[in-house]
Amino acid sequence: MASAQHHIEKKLAERKASGAYRTLKPENTLVDFCSNDYLGFARSPLLKKLIEQEIASHASLNGSTGSRLITGNLTYTENLEQQIAAWHHSEAGLLFNSGYDANVGLLSSLPQRGDTIITDELIHASVIDGARLSHANRYTFKHNDLEGLESKLKLAKGVCYVAVESVYSMDGDTPPLLQIAEIVEKHNAHLIVDEAHAVGLHQRGIVDELDLNNKVFARVVTFGKALGCHGAIVLGSDKLREYLINFARSFIYTTAAPFHQLAAIKMAYELLPQSIDVIDQLKNNIALFKKPIKITDSYPLIESDNAIQCILLKSNEKARQIAIQLQKNGLDVRAILSPTVPQGLERIRICLHAYNTTDEINLLASTLNQHING
Template identity: 70%
Template sequence: MHKSFALTPSQTYLKNKLDERQSSGTYRTLKPENDLIDFCSNDYLGFARSSVLKQNIETEVQKYPSASNGSTGSRLLSGNITYAEDLEKEIAAFHQYEAGLLFNSGYDANLGLLSSLAQRGDTIILDELIHASAIDGARLSYANRYSFSHNDPDSLEAKLKQAKGNCYVVIESVYSMDGDTPPLLEILNLTEKYGAHLIVDEAHAVGLYPSGLVNELGLQNRVFALVVTFGKAMGSHGAIVLGSNMLREYLINFARSFVYTTASPFHQLAAVKMAYQLLYNAGQEITRLKNNIDLFKNQIQTNDAFPLLNSNSAIQCVVLKSNHKAREIANILQHAGLDVRAILSPTVAAGTERIRICLHAFNTTNDLTLLTDTINKFINA
């Protein structure tokens, strides 16, 4: 007979919070890999699965037989190598910025940049749908924090009028949960009008736009800082903050997620370098991705009850307006052999629950037809 033990107060708290999630239908679990047709991952150009990239990484690593398996420490101690500094210069040149500083992930990049940049008495203004990493970075600063209505310049201007001290406006160039793009030039003009600085997270734009939307529009000389991540279209891992030499030196001294973490290992750096070399010549993959986006949008038959969000990116979302409906259609798609996931509240606002469809260069016409036919049948039943 097993002896039962009373839960401690902290265990009771944990149990109650998990029970709340389960009863509300928002409980999260991890799922292993599967053999379904990929409409879920951020591997927009297929680099993560690329045998060419894998071979190029192996060849690059073999060129440096003395490279360590691990970096052995933070970059301010034993973990810095010339290869990392050269890679930063190459990436900065590709995106047409003066300098860059590598971080271990996009989360670390936003956390380190925003938490160190703004001080007490300064202001950070975030788009209301900005990624959680930017929200957390802003929270860790001592700055005044505001959010403005999604992609709404009028709402942004109202917040800019309230700003004090040094002001930083933070947006994404392609939003991860909606797939839409902000009026970038209009927002940039507003920030300049009020003497604020614009920071753009390009995580989901690089690939669709080879060097990102900021560079595509020729605005890199006016955008204070750019965050580029390598775990989406680049098929690798890590991130870089791009800006001036002065910003780079500042982050080396004050960004805690850079200063107090073990540096990326050589293999990861080699993977990023080879991914950029592949991106230089990825014209065919980018064209296939754009063609697949057009094909999907032409074939999908949404309606007012279940609308398709306005997006020209690889991220396409059909709004089901409830966790139950979102789960239902995701299960139908998965049983049809398609890896499409439901995005539930509270990850997105209640009433905007959806399926999030990620399109890729490697998806075939047959894949897309099966996808759209299955969705069309469900929403028009």
């Protein structure tokens, strides 16, 4: 009989040999250019104070005591769902414990065997995992390729769902959502948009910004990025919410979020409308970073007007080397290696924040210019 321990050791050795071995790293004192805390909410003293006040004003348990279908549901939770849905101009919403849970629950339960799921090739792993669990027919199209999308729609059978992101987590770019929505509607398919990295810089998300609310079947908004807390919500119709309560296994079979998490989400949404100046500062920092960067054909900067800025270095070795140089200069930038991204698309992923100073951004740009082509 084969040994599980032998399998584990073999696979780990292979990953180390390929240069793609992952390890966990604790917090550090470097300048943050890698977290998803785009608006600084996770470190905000004001948000912390608001959360503390909200918790103090409600009698609550330390934990939720069970799933929402048993003892973990609160009137507070349902009111919060309605408030978030209204903010995003959606009919209804259902909270999940994470963005991963939301995408897995939505994509695994909604499409059925004989239906079709079409995704951009760079869609998040949580969408891929959910789609695999659905047993639906699955197709991908080349990143942001409208002709590729249409060609796959012509192959669709049953009920068809198209899933894209409004800001891609590893490239930072925004797809042509208006055209995608038109094509999806023309083929009587249903558009799902993951807004995880959009909400914040785009207050209500790009779907709302483009007035596509009525053309998008479902949106996923996560709270662990610009909102600085944790959890996610699926936005859509009342009937979609009702369906997910009955069929989304990642909702049904998990312990509900504790009150502290709910209070943090609610207060983050209360702070967001007051944060126009913070959002403007983030926009300024993005422009400040992009202006001095020396673009080359060998190591290009992926086109993005969002907080995520990526430089393609095309090998694990080069990406790791540049990340180390940046860290030696006190800048926390991480290498994104294959297989997280496809081989040949290895990169450094830079996340800009409203709280990054001009001096920090100038140091980042000058260090990159010095070492990338050196």
